[in-house]
Ligand SMILES: Nc1ncnc2c1ncn2[C@@H]1O[C@H](COP(=O)(O)OP(=O)(O)OP(=O)(O)O)[C@@H](O)[C@H]1O
C-alpha cells in the first residue's frame with residue numbers, strides 16, 4: 154500500500170446551547186488555515202442529525218446542554234458518524250468525567266476558558282493522530298475476497314442512438330461498499346450509467362470504469378468478460394496520451410451501443426489488479442473527467458486496494474451501497490475508518506439496496522446504526538437478476554419499474570439530469586428541489 158496525502162481540511166461542528174460560545178467558536182475559526190466550522194447546533198438532538206448528514210471531522214460538544222447530556226450526544230454521534238473526532242467542553246472538568254468520556258470514545262475534555270488558539274492546536278493534533286492511526290490500521294487490513302457473481306449470458310443489443318455533447322457539471326461517482334461483496338455495487342453502477350446515458354431530454358456523455366479485480370461490468374452489459382477485452386483493459390491506459398483525441402478514446406474504451414455508455418473494462422485477469430496503482434487511477438479519472446459529463450467508478454469490495462483509495466480521494470461523491478443486514482456493520486466501520494483517514498467523509502452517501510428483502514433490518518434501524526446521509530433505497534426485484542442473466546440491464550428493459558424510478562431518483566441527487574416525472578412510481582409528487590435540498594443543506598449547514 155502506498156502513502157496517500159489526506160485532505161488537510163478539518164470540517165468541524167460546535168454544539169452548545171450558549172449562543173455566545175457558539176459565536177465565539179465561529180469567529181475564532183473564521184479564516185483558519187485548516188479548520189472550517191461547517192455546522193453549529195444548540196441542542197443535542199439537532200447535533201446528532203447534523204452529524205449524520207455532515208459527517209464532520211471533529212465536533213466540540215458542551216457537556217451541559219439543555220436537552221441532553223453532552224456525553225449522551227457523544228455516544229450517539231459515535232454511532233451515526235463514527236469517523237468524527239469528539240471533544241467535550243466544560244467549565245468543570247474532573248478525572249471522573251474524563252474517564253467516562255474517554256470510555257465513550259471522546260478524544261479530549263477541555264475547559265471552556267481555553268483560548269481559541271489552543272483549541273485549534275488541540276483539534277488539529279487529535280484529528281491528525283486519529284487519521285494517522287486509522288491509516289495504519291487500514292494498511293494492515295486483510296484483502297477481502299470479492300463477492301460472487303456468475304458469468305452472465307449474452308443478450309441482444311438494440312440500435313445505438315448517438316448523443317450530443319452538452320454541458321453539465323462534470324461529476325465523478327465512486328460506487329463502493331463496506332468490505333462486503335455482492336451487495337449490488339456493479340448493478341447500481343451499471344443501472345445509473347445506463348439511466349443517465351439514455352435520458353431522452355439531454356445528451357449526457359457517460360463513462361463507466363470497472364476497477365474490480367474480476368470485472369462484472371462488461372458481463373452485465375452483455376459485452377463479455379474482461380478477458381475478452383485484453384486490448385482495451387484499464388491497464389492499457391498506461392499507454393494513453395494525457396489529452397487523448399476522440400479517436401484515441403475509441404481505441405481504449407468500448408462503447409455499449411444500446412445506451413452509448415463508454416466502458417473502461419476491468420483488468421483482464423484478477424492477478425493483474427496489482428498493476429492498477431494510484432498513478433494509473435489518477436490518469437484514468439482525469440482523462441474521463443475531461444471527456445465525459447458523468448463518470449461512474451465501480452469499486453471492488455475491498456477498501457484496501459490502492460485503486461479504491463485513490464478513487465475515493467478523486468471522486469465528487471462516494472456512494473456506499475449497503476444491504477439491510479446487520480452483518481454489514483463491522484465492514485462499514487472499516488470503510489468509515491479508511492474514509493476518515495483520507496479526510497473524505499464529507500462526500501460519502503449511502504444507498505440501501507434490496508431494502509425490502511424478508512427478515513431485513515428496517516430503514517429506521519439502518520439509519521440509526523449506519524453513517525452518512527441516505528440518498529434512497531432500491532427494492533429487491535427478481536427482474537434485476539433476470540436482466541443480468543440476459544445481459545441486458547433491467548433499467549432498460551423495465552424503465553417504469555419501481556427499481557428504475559428509484560435509481561433515477563438517487564442518481565439525480567448527485568447528477569441532476571432527470572425531470573420530476575422520472576421518479577414517481579406511485580404518483581407521489583416530489584420536486585427535484587426537495588430532492589436536492591438534502592445535499593444543499595449539507596453543504597450549507599452553518
Ligand atoms: N435490487 C436488486 N434486486 C434483485 N437482485 C439484485 C439487486 N441488486 C443486485 N442484485 C443481484 O445481486 C447479485 C450481486 O450484485 P452485484 O454483482 O451488483 O454486486 P457487487 O456488490 O457488485 O458484487 P461484487 O462484490 O462481486 O463486485 C447479482 O446477481 C445482481 O443481479
Ligand SMILES: [Mg+2]
Pocket residue numbers: 338339340365369451
Ligand atoms: Mg461488482
